[in-house]
Each structure stands twice: as structure tokens, then as C-alpha cells.
Amino acid sequence: MKRHTGPKENLSALNAFVKLLRSADIVSNDVHRQLVATGLTISQFGILEAIYHLGPLCQKDLGGKILKTAGNITTVITNLEKRGLVVRSRNASDKRYFTVSLTEDGKTLITDLFPLHEQRIIDRMSCLSTGEQLNLIQLCRKLAGNVNHS
Amino acid sequence: MKRHTGPKENLSALNAFVKLLRSADIVSNDVHRQLVATGLTISQFGILEAIYHLGPLCQKDLGGKILKTAGNITTVITNLEKRGLVVRSRNASDKRYFTVSLTEDGKTLITDLFPLHEQRIIDRMSCLSTGEQLNLIQLCRKLAGNVNHS
DNA sequence: TCGTTATAGTTTAACATTAAACCATAGCGC
DNA sequence: GCGCTATGGTTTAATGTTAAACTATAACGA
Numbered sequence A, B: 001m002k003r004h005t006g007p008k009e010n011l012s013a014l015n016a017f018v019k020l021l022r023s024a025d026i027v028s029n030d031v032h033r034q035l036v037a038t039g040l041t042i043s044q045f046g047i048l049e050a051i052y053h054l055g056p057l058c059q060k061d062l063g064g065k066i067l068k069t070a071g072n073i074t075t076v077i078t079n080l081e082k083r084g085l086v087v088r089s090r091n092a093s094d095k096r097y098f099t100v101s102l103t104e105d106g107k108t109l110i111t112d113l114f115p116l117h118e119q120r121i122i123d124r125m126s127c128l129s130t131g132e133q134l135n136l137i138q139l140c141r142k143l144a145g146n147v148n149h150s
Numbered sequence C: 001t002c003g004t005t006a007t008a009g010t011t012t013a014a015c016a017t018t019a020a021a022c023c024a025t026a027g028c029g030c
Numbered sequence D: 001g002c003g004c005t006a007t008g009g010t011t012t013a014a015t016g017t018t019a020a021a022c023t024a025t026a027a028c029g030a
Helices: A007-038 A042-054 A059-066 A070-082 A104-125 A130-143 B007-038 B042-054 B059-066 B070-082 B104-125 B130-143
Strands: A086-090 A098-102 B086-090 B098-102
Touching: A007 A042, A007 A104, A007 B007, A007 B104, A007 B130, A042 A059, A042 A070, A042 A086, A042 A098, A042 A104, A059 A070, A059 A098, A070 A086, A098 A104, A104 B007, A130 B007, A130 B130, B007 B042, B007 B104, B042 B059, B042 B070, B042 B086, B042 B098, B042 B104, B059 B070, B059 B098, B070 B086, B098 B104
Parallel strands: none
Antiparallel strands: A086 A098, B086 B098
16 A cells, blocks of 8 residues: 555646546536526526425525535525525424425426526537546546445 | 437436536535635635746736636735735736736745645545546546647 | 727626524433 | 534625626727
């Protein structure tokens, strides 16, 4: 078990880090650019998408889904609520929780938007073959420390 | 040349997209978490690092390095200047440009911080073998549309 | 030279984001 | 029931972030 690796090994680690962050940034920008036209931010879209797929969630769980802090979730949910796209409701049995659900307007919007979003992702990722995509998924899974989950 | 691929191919594209963004997010958070103690934000660190490695740059180029908009660079540079870590100087031959350089304080700080930062990256990426890191670099290069650059 | 266009940077308004301090509710042990 | 601790959510202060409108300088063509 070798503790210190040589400069060459380190270079690939540094390069991989930089390339990973940068490509994720570029791809994310490309895919989300059109969101501007809908008046939604990336985080707002992420919240709508999460509830759309998983059903009503509490703010803590939503924070886990889009990897943001509790304070931030408060802000984003408040802004979505102002636009009438979601509603908070107190959980009766445990009053610490809110359950955040889509309104009819919110459901309509995300139902319209999601297929287009999905297609943009498919188009953007098409520069990789299916085999390369699966390869990338494996590497990212290892990096995220996520060994068994789908 | 097939235009429409089946649902299975699409699934891997969607999955790769989600995993890419999420793993980049997780890795970035892990590596940058300790920056809080230095009082620097990720963007501020990125600017210092860019000038440290490339020498004085104009704001436009700095924006290209950390992939942020011009308005944002103005803010970040202003905050770095307030802390005395960088200075703006007007370019004499073309007065539209500023050249942003490190002050002595800025140089000292990034010189101290960078080796630790580098080591954290190496440690964080060590869950991938060198071969896997090179593999990841290739895939990210393709995704970023960056076919020839190192 | 004048008008047009391009480019670097700033400003503005709105929202995002974080860490840290805080509030309220819940759970637990005595 | 009373503290203690844990947990979900909010608030605050500071900074980041964007798109869009704007200013200033430069480049270019008629």
C-alpha cells in the first residue's frame, strides 16, 4: 500500500478534477440556458422536477435532492410560492415539517416543460455513445461514493 | 444515420447527465469546503489561482477561466480588491481594459493555499485509479467539445 | 471625419447561496 | 413533567450570479 504517488499520478488526478467540474459546468449551462425564457431559475426548476417525479416532499428532502442548504430552500420555495407554482402545508402530526406540493399551475408548467428539457439533455449528451455514457455513469458513481444505488 | 434512438439509449443519456452534474457538485463541495476557513469564496479562489498560474489577466479573460459573466467578475474583483489581494490597472494602449494582478498579500496567500488545495484534490480523486482518471478526462473532453486541447 | 459596429467593463434588479445564529417542535431519559 | 438534545425551518449578513441596459473606448468603412 503506497502512500505517496508520483507527480504523474497526481497530474491525472488534478486534470480529472478540473475537467470534471468544467464539463459539468458547460453541459449544465447549455441545457439550462433556455430556462431563462420560462422565468424559472435552475433551482426552481429542480424543485418542481423533484416534486413532479417523487410527489410532495418536505423542504429538508428537497434540499437533499438539489444539494442546497436549508436556508436556500426556504428562499427558493418562497419564490415559487409567490408565483403560485407550489404550496406549503404544515404536517399535522409533526408541526416542524412543511409538505411542499405542486399547485395546478405548477403541475401544468412542469408537465409542459419536462419533455423539452429531457430532449435537450438527450441531444446534449449525444456526443457520447451509449457505451461512453454508461462508462461515465460508472466513474461518476465511484466519485460520488455511490456504489450500489441505481 | 439514425435520428431517433430508443428509450434505452435515452435513459443512459439522462442518467449520465444527472450523475455528471451531481458528482461534480459533490466533489466540488468536498474540495472547497475548507475554503470557508480562509474567508475566500470559490470564485475568489479561482481568480487568485488563475492569476497565480497565468500571470496578470484582464477581467474578460478571468471570466473565461472561471466561466462567469462579466457583471459577476466585476463584483468578485471588487471584493478581492477591497481585501487588498489584487489590484486593477488601466491598460495604457487600450483604455477599455483593466489588468488584474496579485498584490504581495495576494501572492503570499495563494502561494500558501495552493499546495494544500492541490493535495485535497489528489486525495479526493484517489477513489479512481490513474486509468479511470484518464478515462474520465477523455469523456469530459468529448463532452466539453474540446477535442485537441490538453 | 463621421457614423456604425464591436468590445471591456459597470450598473441594476432580482434571485441564489452560504454559514451561523436562531426559533419551534419533537423525542428521550430521569 | 422537566431538562437535554435533535431536528426542520427561518433569519441575517455578506457575497455570488445572471440578464439586460448602459458607458466608454476602439476599430472600421464610406
